Amino acid sequence: EPEVTQTPSHQVTQMGQEVILRCVPISNHLYFYWYRQILGQKVEFLVSFYNNEISEKSEIFDDQFSVERPDGSNFTLKIRSTKLEDSAMYFCASTPDRAPNQPQHFGDGTRLSIL
Amino acid sequence: AQTVTQSQPEMSVQEAETVTLSCTYDTSESDYYLFWYKQPPSRQMILVIRQEAYKQQNATENRFSVNFQKAAKSFSLKISDSQLGDAAMYFCAYSDLTGNQFYFGTGTSLTVIP
Numbered sequence: 001e002p003e004v005t006q007t008p009s010h011q012v013t014q015m016g017q018e019v020i021l022r023c024v025p026i027s028n029h030l031y032f033y034w035y036r037q038i039l040g041q042k043v044e045f046l047v048s049f050y051n052n053e054i055s056e057k058s059e060i061f062d063d064q065f066s067v068e069r070p071d072g073s074n075f076t077l078k079i080r081s082t083k084l085e086d087s088a089m090y091f092c093a094s095t096p097d098r099a100p101n102q103p104q105h106f107g108d109g110t111r112l113s114i115l
Numbered sequence: 116a117q118t119v120t121q122s123q124p125e126m127s128v129q130e131a132e133t134v135t136l137s138c139t140y141d142t143s144e145s146d147y148y149l150f151w152y153k154q155p156p157s158r159q160m161i162l163v164i165r166q167e168a169y170k171q172q173n174a175t176e177n178r179f180s181v182n183f184q185k186a187a188k189s190f191s192l193k194i195s196d197s198q199l200g201d202a203a204m205y206f207c208a209y210s211d212l213t214g215n216q217f218y219f220g221t222g223t224s225l226t227v228i229p
Contacts (some may be wrong), residue, residue, distance in 0.1 A: 004159070007138040010123065035217075042119075043160075043206060056216055098147040100148040100210040105219070 002026040006092050008109035013082055014115055021077045021110045025096030032075045033093040033104060034067065036060070042093065049075065050098075051081045079112075117142045119209050123218035128197045129228050133184075134193045136223045144168075149183065149190045153201075154222075160206065165168040166190065194225075202227045209216030 005024045023033050034046040047069055048055040066078045067099045073096075079086055089111050093104040119139045128134035137148045140149070150161040166174045166183050173181050178198075194201055207220040 025191075031214075033217075035219075042221040043208075045216045045218070045219075046214070056213075067177070068123065091121045096215075100150070100212075100214040100217075103165065106152075106160040108159045 003090055004094055004105050004107035006110050008110060009108065010111045012113045012115060015082055015084060017082055019082055019112065019114050020081050023075045023107055024073050025075055025094030026105055029094035029108065030094045031095045031098055034077045035091040037091065038088045057098040077086065082114045084114050085111055117209050119207050119218050119220040119224050121207055123223045125224045127226040127228055130197055130199060132197055133193060133195045134197055134225065136205050136225070138190045138220055140188050140190065140209050142209065144163045144211055146212055148210045151192045152206045152208060154204040154206065164192065199227050199228050199229065200227060
C-alpha cells in the first residue's frame, strides 16, 4: 500500500538555524498537511495545502514557517530561525480529495530536536 | 474554538477483553466528523474509525466500534477481543465539514496485557 514518507526521521539543529523537513505524499493525492506534536502533548494542526497554495493555517503557523511543493513529488516545511520550543515531532499527511471525506494518510514523522 | 478532550492518559486491558476509551469534544457546529486514530510506537498514525455526525448509527469496523452521543458530545471507542497488536497511542480527532483543520485530543496510551 502506498505510504507517505518523511525525511529525515530525526533532525538535530542548533537554535537559530533554518531547517527543512521533507515529505513525499502519496502520488495521486492532492491535499497536503503538516502537524506537530510536542512531546507529551496533542497533535496540532499547522497548515493545509492544495493547488500550490495554503488552504488553511493555524495560529502556530506564523512567519517563521513556510511550505512549498518545489516539484511534483516533495512537500516541504521550512522553519526559519528555530527556537527551543520548535522541538517536536512533525507529521505530514495527504489525502486524494479534501478531508474529511477522505481519511488522512500520515507519514512516520520527523523528530526535530533544537539545541 | 473546537476542543477535543481525552481524560484517560493511560489505559490497560487484558488480552481478549474489551476496553473503552473516552473522548469528549466541544463544537457549535451541527455537522462534523469524528475520528479515532491509532499510533503504534514510532509509527505513523492510522485511521481506525470515522463517524459522521449526521449519522445516528454508530460506526463499526471489525473489533472496533464507537458510542456516539451527539447531545452529550461524547465519542468513545470500544475495542473488543483486545489483541497485543492493539497496544498503541489512540487519538480522538474532530474535523468540520471543510476538512481544512483537524483537532486532536491528547491521546490515550493503551497497554494490552498478555
